[in-house]
Amino acid sequence: MSKETPCVAVCMIDPKTKLCFGCGRTLPEIARWHAMDSAERLTVMALLPARMDQAGLVPIAASPKRT
Template structure:
């Protein structure tokens, strides 16, 4: 029976939304997607990552976006 509070004991089973924004175009050097800033390897691997790995990648993407804005 649940009391309505989130289950923090199993964080790797939660659904993590994809960072894809449907702007799927690689940079000229094919280093990453200009829409989501993921590399091809990260895009291909997304479906195989657990929630913890996805959240770690999302944090990396925030850092990439901040670095790109500088």
């Protein structure tokens, strides 16, 4: 994945917090991601670790590629 995306290809939304278990973004953020400029993406990405921590969510790691 690009350095300008927190996506780990684990797209599941927590019903309580409305945050993605994989990256911590909200559905509106995910939907707008490609329309955001680089500065806006980086701003959102900087908020994600604290957001996940405050919500009590542990990010789900991406699955390793199978060979």
